[in-house]
Amino acid sequence: MEGLLTRWRALWSRATCRRHHCAPGRGKRLVLSCMFQPQNLREDQLLSLEGRSGELTCKSQRLMLQVGLIHPANPGCYHLLPYTVRAMEKLVRAIDQEMQAIGGQKVNMPSLSSAELWRATSRWDLMGKELLRLRDRHGKEYCLGPTHEEAITALVASQKTLSYKQLPLLLYQVTRKFRDEPRPRFGLLRGREFYMKDMYTFDCSPEAARQTYSLVCGAYCSLFSRLGLPFVQVQADVGSIGGTMSHEFQLPVDIGEDLLAVCPSCSFAANKETLDSAQANCPVCQGLLTETRGVEVGHTFYLGTKYSSIFNAQFANIHGKPSLAEMGCYGLGVTRILAAAIEVLSTEDCIRWPGLLAPYQVCLIPPKRGSKEEVATELMGNLYDHIAEAVPQLHGEVLLDDRAHLTIGNRLKDANKLGYPFVIIAGKRALEDPSHFEVWCQNTSEVVFLTKEGVVELLSRVQVV
Amino acid sequence: MEGLLTRWRALWSRATCRRHHCAPGRGKRLVLSCMFQPQNLREDQLLSLEGRSGELTCKSQRLMLQVGLIHPANPGCYHLLPYTVRAMEKLVRAIDQEMQAIGGQKVNMPSLSSAELWRATSRWDLMGKELLRLRDRHGKEYCLGPTHEEAITALVASQKTLSYKQLPLLLYQVTRKFRDEPRPRFGLLRGREFYMKDMYTFDCSPEAARQTYSLVCGAYCSLFSRLGLPFVQVQADVGSIGGTMSHEFQLPVDIGEDLLAVCPSCSFAANKETLDSAQANCPVCQGLLTETRGVEVGHTFYLGTKYSSIFNAQFANIHGKPSLAEMGCYGLGVTRILAAAIEVLSTEDCIRWPGLLAPYQVCLIPPKRGSKEEVATELMGNLYDHIAEAVPQLHGEVLLDDRAHLTIGNRLKDANKLGYPFVIIAGKRALEDPSHFEVWCQNTSEVVFLTKEGVVELLSRVQVV
Structure with a gap:
C-alpha cells in the first residue's frame, strides 16, 4: 500500500488542475451584483409569492419572500437562499x-x-x-x-x-x-x-x-x-x-x-x-x-x-x-x-435582524456612476480594503453594493429593507478633506458622519459569532 | 407593539435564569473522562459491532466502530458520534x-x-x-x-x-x-x-x-x-x-x-x-x-x-x-x-486523520495517580492553560486525558488509536529543570522532547480550519 500511496501522491501533483489559484477568502471584494439575491436580481420588482395556495401569511414570511431570503418549494418547505x-x-x-x-x-x-x-x-x-x-x-x-x-x-x-x-x-x-x-x-x-x-x-x-x-x-x-x-x-x-x-x-x-x-x-x-x-x-x-x-x-x-x-x-x-x-x-x-x-424586530417594510445574526454586518454604497460624487468611488474601495485589514473579525461580513447604475437613494432603500446593521454611504461629504462617510446604524436608527478612522473604530466594536 | 416589546424586555430580565454562568468556551479544560467517547467509556473492551447482519466491512468501518466514531442505527445509517x-x-x-x-x-x-x-x-x-x-x-x-x-x-x-x-x-x-x-x-x-x-x-x-x-x-x-x-x-x-x-x-x-x-x-x-x-x-x-x-x-x-x-x-x-x-x-x-x-491513512490498528480534520489536535497525558511522576500532574495542567493562552487558534483543540487511574502506556495506546496529531506526555523528564515533555507527532511518527516553550513553538505552526 505504501508504494501505491507514493505513486498516487506523484500522480496528483501532475493532475490537470487548471485552477486560477486564489487563496480561500483573501483579497477579493464581495460585491452585491453577483449575489444570488432575488431582490437584487429583480431590483424594484415586487413579488407576490406569499399567499400561494391560500396559505396564511405574516410579516416575516412576506418580507423574507420579497427580499429573497426564502423561496417556496413544497407546502411547508422552503429553499433557504444565501443570506438566510x-x-x-x-x-x-x-x-x-x-x-x-x-x-x-x-x-x-x-x-x-x-x-x-x-x-x-x-x-x-x-x-x-x-x-x-x-x-x-x-x-x-x-x-x-x-x-x-x-x-x-x-x-x-x-x-x-x-x-x-x-x-x-x-x-x-x-x-x-x-x-x-x-x-x-x-x-x-x-x-x-x-x-x-x-x-x-x-x-x-x-x-x-x-x-x-x-x-x-x-x-x-x-x-x-x-x-x-x-x-x-x-x-x-x-x-x-x-x-x-x-x-x-x-x-x-x-x-x-x-x-x-x-x-x-x-x-x-x-x-x-x-x-x-x-x-x-x-x-x-x-x-x-x-x-x-x-x-x-x-x-x-x-x-x-x-x-x-x-x-x-x-x-x-x-x-x-x-x-x-x-x-x-x-x-x-x-x-x-x-x-x-x-x-x-422588523417594521412592516424593512427587515431587522438580531445584530449577531445579520447575514452581512456592513454594506458600502459608493456613488452613482456619472454623479458629481463619482470620484469618491475609489475612496469607497479603499475603505473596503481598509476595513478588511483593520477589522479582521469582519472578514466576509462587508459587502460592496457595486450596482453603480442605481442612485444612492435606491440602493439605500434596498439596504434598509435587507437590514444590514451598518450601511455606509459615500455622499457629498466624502469629497471633504478628510473624507466623511455617512453611516446608518440601522439597529439604533442613528445616522452619523465619520472619517475612515471613525468607521474603523465603530466597526471594531461589532460583535460577530 | 413597541409597548409590548418594552414590557417583554423588562420581563425577561426578571426571568428565572438560574444558570451558573460560564462564558462560552472560556476557562474550562476539556477532559476526556467526560466525553461520550465509547472507547473511553468501555476502556479496554473491544467491540464486535462490525459485520452485523452480514454487511461487508473494511478497515475504516472497523476502526470507526471500535473507537466510537460511529454507531449503527439502521442498515446503511449511522449515528455520528462527537469526534466524527x-x-x-x-x-x-x-x-x-x-x-x-x-x-x-x-x-x-x-x-x-x-x-x-x-x-x-x-x-x-x-x-x-x-x-x-x-x-x-x-x-x-x-x-x-x-x-x-x-x-x-x-x-x-x-x-x-x-x-x-x-x-x-x-x-x-x-x-x-x-x-x-x-x-x-x-x-x-x-x-x-x-x-x-x-x-x-x-x-x-x-x-x-x-x-x-x-x-x-x-x-x-x-x-x-x-x-x-x-x-x-x-x-x-x-x-x-x-x-x-x-x-x-x-x-x-x-x-x-x-x-x-x-x-x-x-x-x-x-x-x-x-x-x-x-x-x-x-x-x-x-x-x-x-x-x-x-x-x-x-x-x-x-x-x-x-x-x-x-x-x-x-x-x-x-x-x-x-x-x-x-x-x-x-x-x-x-x-x-x-x-x-x-x-x-490509517494502519490496521490505529486511525490517522488528515491533519486539518483531526477532531482534536492535541491530547495531553498527565502521569498516573500514585506514580513517582505524579508531581508533574500540575505541570500538565499548567501546560494546558499555557497552550490555551499562547496558541489561541488551538482553542477547543486540546484535550486532557484525565483518566489518571490508567497508566501512561494505556492512555498512549488509546491516543495512538484515535490518532490525535500531537500526543504530549508528562513522563520522567517532566521532573527535570526545565521540564521536558515527550511529544508524539503521530502523522510523522516522530517523538521529541520539548520544553514548554518548545511545545508552544511546535503547536503554533499547526494549521486548523
Whole structure:
C-alpha cells in the first residue's frame, strides 16, 4: 500500500488542475451584483409569492419572500437562499457555544428512524398523521424523525459500561426535522421540514437531572439574551413527549399561536393551556394576570425514566449496580428563531435582524456612476480594503453594493429593507478633506458622519459569532 | 407593539435564569473522562459491532466502530458520534472556503422533493428503487432527494429577471442525502443516508460553462491537496445524471469499487468503464496503462442544457433575448471523504486523520495517580492553560486525558488509536529543570522532547480550519 500511496501522491501533483489559484477568502471584494439575491436580481420588482395556495401569511414570511431570503418549494418547505444560510450558520454557532459551555457534546443522528423504535414507545400510533412514513426497498418501515428521544435513548442504552462518573451526559444535534403539519403556515414559523437543535440529557438521580434542567434553561436564557430578543420562560404542557415538568421559551408575536398568562408583579408566566380557564390571578403573588400571544422558540422537558425504562438506558451507580438514567430533552427551533426574530424586530417594510445574526454586518454604497460624487468611488474601495485589514473579525461580513447604475437613494432603500446593521454611504461629504462617510446604524436608527478612522473604530466594536 | 416589546424586555430580565454562568468556551479544560467517547467509556473492551447482519466491512468501518466514531442505527445509517461531528464540521469549513473562493454561494434545499419535479425529467421512473419515496397526509408523492438537479433548476428558472451579467452563478449546499442502496456497506463509504456537498452552476455559453467546470475541478484539487490526500481526477461516465463530460475524483483504496486505468507516463486517467475493455494503452501517449482501485469522493458533470431546457431556466443574454443556461453539477461525498481518508491513512490498528480534520489536535497525558511522576500532574495542567493562552487558534483543540487511574502506556495506546496529531506526555523528564515533555507527532511518527516553550513553538505552526 505504501508504494501505491507514493505513486498516487506523484500522480496528483501532475493532475490537470487548471485552477486560477486564489487563496480561500483573501483579497477579493464581495460585491452585491453577483449575489444570488432575488431582490437584487429583480431590483424594484415586487413579488407576490406569499399567499400561494391560500396559505396564511405574516410579516416575516412576506418580507423574507420579497427580499429573497426564502423561496417556496413544497407546502411547508422552503429553499433557504444565501443570506438566510449565513444567518442560520451564525445562529448555529451561537447555539453551539452555549451548548458546549454547559458541557454539551454534538452528535448527528439519521433522519430515517425505524418503526420498531417508535412502536416501542407507542408513538408510532400516537403521532398519527404528523409522522411522515415510508418503506424502503425491502418493505421495512421508517419515519422521518420529528424528534429523537427514541433514537438517542437506544444509542445510550447500547453503551454498556456507562458509569455514574461520566454523568451528566448532554448530547445534542442540529439537524433537519420533519413534521407533516396539517396546515403549514407563516413561512419558516410552521413548516413541514425545519432545522431544530435537540438536546438529550442523562443523569444519575432526579436531583441531578433537575440541576441539569436548570443548566440548560439557563443556556437558553443566555442565548436569547445574546441575540437581544425579548423572551419569557413559561410553564408548559408536556404533550406527546411526556415527562413531569416542562417549560416553553416564547417570543412576543401578535400572530403567535400560544396564549400566555404573564404576571406583571412577579416572575410567574404560563402557557394558558396549563391553567384553569377561569384563573385570572397569579398563583404565586395573587396579582392580576396579563394575557399575551407568543411563538414558541424553545421547549424543555424533564422526562424522568419514561424513555430510559423502555430502552433500558442504564449506568453503573456508585455501588456498581445498574440504574436507569434520568432524562431531559430540550429543543430550539433554529429556522423558527430566525423567522420569529424577524417577526419581532422588523417594521412592516424593512427587515431587522438580531445584530449577531445579520447575514452581512456592513454594506458600502459608493456613488452613482456619472454623479458629481463619482470620484469618491475609489475612496469607497479603499475603505473596503481598509476595513478588511483593520477589522479582521469582519472578514466576509462587508459587502460592496457595486450596482453603480442605481442612485444612492435606491440602493439605500434596498439596504434598509435587507437590514444590514451598518450601511455606509459615500455622499457629498466624502469629497471633504478628510473624507466623511455617512453611516446608518440601522439597529439604533442613528445616522452619523465619520472619517475612515471613525468607521474603523465603530466597526471594531461589532460583535460577530 | 413597541409597548409590548418594552414590557417583554423588562420581563425577561426578571426571568428565572438560574444558570451558573460560564462564558462560552472560556476557562474550562476539556477532559476526556467526560466525553461520550465509547472507547473511553468501555476502556479496554473491544467491540464486535462490525459485520452485523452480514454487511461487508473494511478497515475504516472497523476502526470507526471500535473507537466510537460511529454507531449503527439502521442498515446503511449511522449515528455520528462527537469526534466524527467535529471532523465533519472541519471538513465542511474547508469545503466552504474552497467553494466560496471561486464565488460559490451556499443555499439549503428541502429533502422532500416532489414527484412532479422528478417526473419532469423522467428520473422518477429511471431512478427506480434507489429513490426513497413517500406520500404526505394528503396523498401527494415525494422522494427524499439523493441529488438536486431538478430542484435547483426549477429554483433558478423561477428567477425571472436573471441577466447574463450575473452569470456564472455557482450555488451549492451541504446537506443530508438519501439513496436506498441495494447493499449498503463499508460504513460511511456506502450508506443510505449521507452528507454531500452538491454544487450547481449556471453559465451563459458552453465556453463559459467549461471554464466554470475547470474552476470547480481546480477547487476540488485544492481541497484534496490541503487535506494531504492522494487523489486522481479520472474521466468518467455520466450515468443517470446525464450531460456530455464527467470526471471523478478518486482516492486509492484497495476495497474501492471503481477500477481505474492510470497512465504512469502522462496525466491520463480514466474509470475503466469509460474505456473499451480491450484497451491496454494510453490514448494520449500510447504508454501501457496501469490498473488500480479507487473510491469515488467527488464527481463533476458538464450538463449543458439537459435540465435548463426542461425547466426553462433562462437568462437575458447580451441582446436582451431569453437564453437557456448552460449547467454543470458537482458533488463531494462529505461523510465518504472522512471514511475514505481514514481508510487510506490509517494502519490496521490505529486511525490517522488528515491533519486539518483531526477532531482534536492535541491530547495531553498527565502521569498516573500514585506514580513517582505524579508531581508533574500540575505541570500538565499548567501546560494546558499555557497552550490555551499562547496558541489561541488551538482553542477547543486540546484535550486532557484525565483518566489518571490508567497508566501512561494505556492512555498512549488509546491516543495512538484515535490518532490525535500531537500526543504530549508528562513522563520522567517532566521532573527535570526545565521540564521536558515527550511529544508524539503521530502523522510523522516522530517523538521529541520539548520544553514548554518548545511545545508552544511546535503547536503554533499547526494549521486548523
